[in-house]
Structure formats: structure tokens, C-alpha cells
Amino acid sequence: MAMLLWVLLFSAGVLFSEAQESFSNLPDIYKKGVELVINSHDSIQNHFLFLESIHHAEIEAGFDVTHIYHNFYLKATKCKSGTDNADTTACEFRNDQVQEVVDCVICYKISAGEIDEMPKPYFNCMLPQLLSKEIKREREIGCFHAGFGHLTPTPLPSTQS
Template identity: 55%
Template sequence: MKMSLPFALLFLAGVFLTSAEAQSSFSKLPDSYKKGVELALQNVNAHGGVQHHFLFFKSIQKSQIEAGFDVTYIYHNFYLKATQCQRGTENADTTTCAFRNDRPLIDCAICYKTYAGAIEAEPKPYVNCVHKPALTEVMQKERMDHCNKMGYSSGSPTLLAVIS
């Protein structure tokens, strides 16, 4: 089946626009959220079963609690998307590694504590990334329960109740 030239050009423009939007959305994230995405990317791209390099695609849900004394608790749910680059590609971005559209997205949920903008080791940051088709409602509930039980700040609202 032949693709008409106008449709092919429209399709290619959409691919480039999607890549540019994804890179733009990552650059627009506050630094505290970028650090969490980078942590998740390190985990995913280091996994033995992953063949392609993954990059941030888009945020689904973000929330944070300012606990005072320069302490912030962050929850971020976002998608990662496979690129055409092989795993381990250094300094990859969407201009050097175009997104693939033949692989499922990876749905990541992370929660962590920051102090003065840096991710704290305690409580241990929680990173949970799953191929989107395999993600169930039970898994989503377990993620939320885990983040809410991390014991961030007794008496404060739960992390997932604060939407920014």
C-alpha cells in the first residue's frame, strides 16, 4: 500500500513535533523533578533486558509537599519512551536519538525526599517503572500506598493529595 506524499510529510512532521515536545517538556521540568526522572532513566537504561535507550516522554501526574527547612517530598508519574539508539548511548537526546513508535511506553512512578534541591538517601527513593500495557490498577494502588507510607511528615497531607 502506497502512502501519499502529503500524508507522509504530515506524518514526519508529527514525529519531529512529538520529539521536540518531549524534549521541551523535560527541559521545562523544575530541577527537583528532572533529578527524579534522571534517577528513573538510570535504572531503566541499566536494566539487562532493555535493548534501546529510553528518554523522558511526558508527565502524567506531579505533586510535592514543601515540608519546611528546605525539605521537599516529591511524587512524579511519567512516561519514558524507547529511542532508536542502543542502550548505553551517552549524551542522548531526541535530536540524536529519535523516538521509536513500535515499542510500548514505560510508565514510571517515583517518590523521594529532597534537601536543598538534592535527592536524599533516606528514606530511600522509590522508583517503579513498568511497561504500560502490563501496568494494572493493583500495581498503581501499590505505588501510591508505598509513596504515602514512606513516613515523610507525620500529620501533613499525603503526597498524592497535593497536586501541582
Template identity: 50%
Template sequence: MPLPPFALLLAAGVLLSSADAQSSFSKLPDSYKKGVELAEKNVNAHEGVQHHFLFFKTIQKSQIDAGFDVVYIYHNFYLKATKCKRGTENAGATTCAFRNDRPLLNCAVCYKTYAGAIEEEPKPFVSCVHKPALTEDMTKDRIEHCNKMGYSSGSPTLLAVIS
């Protein structure tokens, strides 16, 4: 039995949105990809998570080049649930279609890199919250935390440089 035209459009839209998200991830500089992967690893390892989450879209990003191959990164982005179960190996957007019935996770990460690798000190900061539950105070606290990380090394505010 042939599918109704709207079902074909819906299926095409799901494939396009998954491909668009994967494309936007692939366009991120490597230093930002590492932070997204860190957040994905943290979220997908959480016991309460039932479905695999993948990068969906950047909200805001900035970086400070502190010199001597040291860079401070701030990245605020969305992760979106997929139809794959938590723990799925090689769960890219091409194999795991996004679900549209779950809220997005709003994630903020900040970390220091040296020679392109995330440093253990100061400890990378990862905060992911369901989008509807995110408050202005939470957003403010995230930014303050990330700015303190930069100030502890004498560098300017991370969010003063928006790229």
C-alpha cells in the same frame, strides 16, 4: 526520488513529537528532572532493555514542602523507547527519535530532597512498568509506598497535594 507527501508529514511529526517531549522535560522544575533522570538511569541500565528510553510526558506530580529545605516529591510519567541502542551517550530527544512501535513505560518515582538534592534516606522509590501491564493494584501499591515514605517523617500524604 522525492518522498511522498505523507512520508514528509510523518517525518515532521516524529521530529515534532521528539522536540515536544524534550521541551516538556526542559520545562520541569529541577527537582522533578532529577527523579526522571533517576528512572531513566535505572531503566536504561536494565539488561533486558535494548533501546534507550527518554522522558515522554508527565501524568501526575505533587510535592510537599516539609520545611527546612526538605521537599517530598511524587512524579508519575511516561518514558518512551527511542531508536538509539541502550547505552547511547548523550541520548537526547534531538539525537534519538522516539519509536512508535513499543509500549510506553509508566514510571512512578518518589523521593526526599534536601537543598535540591535527592537524599539517600529514605531510599528513593522507582517503579517503571510497561503501560499495558500496569494494574490498578500496582498503582495503588505505588501510592501507598510513597505515602508511607512521607508519613515516616511525619509529613502529610504526598498525593493530598496535587500541583
């Protein structure tokens, strides 16, 4: 029994350290978006940590402007919401089957290394089993409004005489 408990504790520690390592390996422009999502949910009781990236993309728009799309998983910890991200080394993941991973999408614009206020960053987080085609479509529309979809080349009118 003691051996089983030790294996479970060791496994949880490995999972936590892998999540922290994967977050530390993210480029800064993606870390900023993950932190924005984590720090924007005041009504949530537990602190969440980055678990893994599902998909990400960036479009260089020129003039030190980049548009970011990032789909990733977060997982609840035993720490209370509002825990400083620098103090999360002691936060263990909750493993009570009630709190599964949360699927998040964030789209935002970065200028000179900082997230722009305009257009307002779009993000949406929910349990993966609740993702429907309609919600995925809402995410696409939200990213479009956040500027991610406005980047297709537009032909300039000809000024020839």
C-alpha cells in the same frame, strides 16, 4: 508516497521536540527524578526519553527538604541504552507499535537540591495496560516507605504540669 513519508517524518520530529521541550520545562527537582529512573534500568536495550507528566506533587517538609511524587510517561527511542542525556537530540522515538509509552511513578526526598539516599527513592515503571489495582496499591506502599506518606502532622505530647 513521498509526501506521506515526509508527513510521517515531520510528525515524529514534532513529537520528539515536544517531548524534549516538556522535559526542559520541568522544574529541576522533577528532572532529577526522571533522570534517576532513566539511568537506573541497565537491562533495557533502548534509551528512553521523557514524554509527559501525568501527575506530580511536592510537600515542603521544612529545613530545605521536599518530598516529591511524580507520575509520568517515558517512550523508547532508537538510541541504545546508556546514551548520555546530553546526546539525545539525535535519538528518535521508536514507532514500531511494540514499544508503547511506559507509565512511571517515582517518590523521593530532596535535601538542598539533591536526591537523598535515605529513604531510598522508590520508582516503578510499566506498560499502562498492565497497571492493575494491586500494582497501583504497591506503588502507594512504595511511596509511603520512601517518605511521601510520613508527612501527616503528628501531635506532640503535652508537657504541661
